[in-house]
Amino acid sequence: MAFQPDQHELQQVIQLLQHAHSTDREVQRSVQVQLVQLNEHQQFCCYLVFILSEMKDQIDATSRSLAGLLLKNNIRAKWNKYPQDVKFFVRTTCLKSIGDQEPLIRATVGIIVTTIVMEENMCDWPDLLDTLATVLMQPDELMQEGALGALQKVFEDSADRYECEFLRPIMPKLLVFYEHHSAKMRALAMNSVNCILMVNNDPIDFAIDQFLTSLFARHNDNDEEVQKQLCRSLTLLLDTHMDKMMPHLPNVIEYIIKKTQDQNESIALEACEFWLSIAENNEICRTMVLPHLDKLIPVLLGSMRYSENDPALKANEEDSSVPDREEDIKPRFHKSRQHGLGSLVESDEEDEDDDDDDGGGDWNIRRCSAASLDESGILALGAIAEGCMDGVVPHLGELIPFLLQMMFDKKPLVRSITCWTLSRYSSHIVLDENFRQNFFKDVLANLLRCSLDGNKKVQEAACSAFATLEEEAGEQLIPFLGEILEQLVQAFQCYQAKNLLILYDAIGTLANSVGEALSHPHYVQMLMPPLMEKWERLSDEDKELFPLLECISAIVSAMGQSFIPYIQPVFTRCCSLIEKCVSQNQQHLMAPEQVEAPETDFIIVALDLLSGLAESLPEHMTPLVTNSKLIELMLFCSMDVTTDVRQSCFALLELAPHISRFIRPACYSLRNIKDNAEKESAFIGLCNMINMNPVGVLNDFIFWCDAIASWTTPTDSLRALFAGILQSFKLQVGDFNWNNFIQQLPPPLRERLAAFYQI
Numbered sequence: 001m002a003f004q005p006d007q008h009e010l011q012q013v014i015q016l017l018q019h020a021h022s023t024d025r026e027v028q029r030s031v032q033v034q035l036v037q038l039n040e041h042q043q044f045c046c047y048l049v050f051i052l053s054e055m056k057d058q059i060d061a062t063s064r065s066l067a068g069l070l071l072k073n074n075i076r077a078k079w080n081k082y083p084q085d086v087k088f089f090v091r092t093t094c095l096k097s098i099g100d101q102e103p104l105i106r107a108t109v110g111i112i113v114t115t116i117v118m119e120e121n122m123c124d125w126p127d128l129l130d131t132l133a134t135v136l137m138q139p140d141e142l143m144q145e146g147a148l149g150a151l152q153k154v155f156e157d158s159a160d161r162y163e164c165e166f167l168r169p170i171m172p173k174l175l176v177f178y179e180h181h182s183a184k185m186r187a188l189a190m191n192s193v194n195c196i197l198m199v200n201n202d203p204i205d206f207a208i209d210q211f212l213t214s215l216f217a218r219h220n221d222n223d224e225e226v227q228k229q230l231c232r233s234l235t236l237l238l239d240t241h242m243d244k245m246m247p248h249l250p251n252v253i254e255y256i257i258k259k260t261q262d263q264n265e266s267i268a269l270e271a272c273e274f275w276l277s278i279a280e281n282n283e284i285c286r287t288m289v290l291p292h293l294d295k296l297i298p299v300l301l302g303s304m305r306y307s308e309n310d311p312a313l314k315a316n317e318e319d320s321s322v323p324d325r326e327e328d329i330k331p332r333f334h335k336s337r338q339h340g341l342g343s344l345v346e347s348d349e350e351d352e353d354d355d356d357d358d359g360g361g362d363w364n365i366r367r368c369s370a371a372s373l374d375e376s377g378i379l380a381l382g383a384i385a386e387g388c389m390d391g392v393v394p395h396l397g398e399l400i401p402f403l404l405q406m407m408f409d410k411k412p413l414v415r416s417i418t419c420w421t422l423s424r425y426s427s428h429i430v431l432d433e434n435f436r437q438n439f440f441k442d443v444l445a446n447l448l449r450c451s452l453d454g455n456k457k458v459q460e461a462a463c464s465a466f467a468t469l470e471e472e473a474g475e476q477l478i479p480f481l482g483e484i485l486e487q488l489v490q491a492f493q494c495y496q497a498k499n500l501l502i503l504y505d506a507i508g509t510l511a512n513s514v515g516e517a518l519s520h521p522h523y524v525q526m527l528m529p530p531l532m533e534k535w536e537r538l539s540d541e542d543k544e545l546f547p548l549l550e551c552i553s554a555i556v557s558a559m560g561q562s563f564i565p566y567i568q569p570v571f572t573r574c575c576s577l578i579e580k581c582v583s584q585n586q587q588h589l590m591a592p593e594q595v596e597a598p599e600t601d602f603i604i605v606a607l608d609l610l611s612g613l614a615e616s617l618p619e620h621m622t623p624l625v626t627n628s629k630l631i632e633l634m635l636f637c638s639m640d641v642t643t644d645v646r647q648s649c650f651a652l653l654e655l656a657p658h659i660s661r662f663i664r665p666a667c668y669s670l671r672n673i674k675d676n677a678e679k680e681s682a683f684i685g686l687c688n689m690i691n692m693n694p695v696g697v698l699n700d701f702i703f704w705c706d707a708i709a710s711w712t713t714p715t716d717s718l719r720a721l722f723a724g725i726l727q728s729f730k731l732q733v734g735d736f737n738w739n740n741f742i743q744q745l746p747p748p749l750r751e752r753l754a755a756f757y758q759i
Helices: 007-019 025-038 043-054 061-081 084-097 103-119 128-136 141-161 164-179 183-199 208-216 224-240 242-260 265-278 282-303 340-344 365-369 376-383 389-406 412-424 426-431 433-450 456-494 497-519 521-537 545-590 600-616 618-626 630-637 643-653 656-661 663-671 677-692 694-709 716-733 735-744 747-757
Strands: none
Touching: 007 025, 007 043, 007 061, 043 061, 043 084, 043 103, 061 084, 061 103, 084 103, 103 141, 128 141, 128 164, 141 164, 141 183, 164 183, 164 208, 183 224, 208 224, 208 242, 224 242, 224 265, 242 265, 242 282, 265 282, 376 389, 376 412, 389 412, 389 426, 389 433, 412 426, 412 433, 412 456, 426 433, 426 456, 433 456, 456 497, 456 521, 497 521, 497 545, 521 545, 545 600, 545 618, 545 630, 600 618, 600 630, 600 643, 618 630, 618 656, 630 643, 630 663, 630 677, 656 663, 656 694, 663 677, 663 694, 677 694, 677 716, 694 716, 694 735, 694 747, 716 735, 716 747
16 A cells, blocks of 8 residues: 555644644643544544654654554554555554654554554464564664564563464574663563463473573673563473473572562562462472572561551551542452352362452562561461461460450551451361360450451451351351341441441351351341341442342341341342343343443342242242243343353252242243243243152143243254153143143144144
């Protein structure tokens, strides 16, 4: 494509770029309007890349860079709609500036290149890596730096999309730059290789010896970014080339111990990742790290200390009345109820992140040194609980009283850490008869006290620790149930949004732990009013509804009949949530660009709560199901693309023991729906339930036959299911009773069944 810009249009775009720097709001608003209009024209991207690469002598670097960033945004939004000649022009023209005199322009070109790669298939720009590799071999250092910068960005974003045959040829060229006199070039080359190693170790296999030689030659490098990349490389090699690393591990370990103490926190963090990685290989860790423990342990413990000037250590305020910022609240996802075989499998996944809920803050050297924990000697006692329990147990008689005392420390940080550390020893406090007699009551009382602390981080740590203790103690909590509920109910009045999520989890765990003991009228009266107040206050769009619904699911199972006064509003709200999500999903499928997809967690958690109601209060569900759209809504849920939605839907359909309570309204609903995949899925579910509990449908069998006959063209598999059920019932009741039943059917229905199923 030989693009020749129209000079008038070119000047318009240049003027737009210059106006974009204005601080005047009206000018900015006008620029935005023009950008929206120009982005609709395919030639606009050609003007932008032309200004970026062909007008270096006429336009300032800031405006050229802005043209590049606008081009990047345009590519992300419109690349698939560009004609091939436009794409070719953009690719080739932007690379003309890869060695620009201005660092800002070189960086912008790299951003454009990686954006294009992310928006298309590798085969659409097959010569990109070869082109950049050729630039690397040129004597111009600016060209080399621009190519390295582009490669680093491409590999960071898309290394996992390249096959080995594309990556292997460029590896030796990158390794050459490990010896470059420019620290920036060395760091870019090392970063590029690390990005590849993170997703694919095969490209380095053929050059592993050269790689190790180049890598180890950097151990005395003074540049901090090079040191950080070196630490990262050594960590990655533990996973990919341990056999090659073994002879060098003693020296590597000494180097990493040194870097763990580095004053540059980013270097020390990368060094700490090495310890986390090597610890995953128990045998090698025991063999290779054990001789260095006398040096390593003091370094790790020292890294866990806060400095005297650290704001976290100085924090002493009572902040429980300060609302949480939205960014303070971690994203939270509903865990679907376990059904079928999945419930028999224990999973450690949910525990992997539990230690992050320690009132932390930014990821820093203290947290990484302690494998995601917070601080200090008390924290270290908690950190070693899992791996060193045998060595700690003989000292628990002294340790627990010490920790109980530290729960009264004037520093919130110490109180919160102590709560977490105590939780690490919950199993021994509960299971050991001596510890239980001497400490259980005091630990419980102090965790409950700290859960009402004036500091939010202490509240969080105490409530989380209490939830851990609950899981271990189970029914041993029953004698203390009144005291526990009194404290937890008070927490509703002082907790902000983040800690309310933990409170809901603690209450749900309590319900699972004490079971039907929670159904005592006094306890119901204590707990349900504040929960229902939250229930009524929260909107259907509020994500706080997720954990509240999960909490109520556990309470339903524990309270049983005592939950009857609340079943109607809970059932209605769940159906409303499902209906809104189903409706939004249908709108999204018709207009995906205008309507966002619904939050599937709303559907899942509502279905799971309905399952809990059906299991605990089946006799009270019948009138509610009959007078609702639930069966119709479940038709849509059963065909949802999300596995967890379908799983929760089918779990709710596992009502075979109670099929007599809803088979008639289900048949009424289904017979009026046109043949489609959703209807078929619903009938398959009902067929499965009938096969599990055929007696439950006897009194309403005529309605089932009527629903079957509503099908115009059932699939062969569905027709076989229907025929099997009809034949099974015929055998069950005998020919005489069957013939009497058939004669009672309306003639059109009888004829249709005979034609389709030969009965």
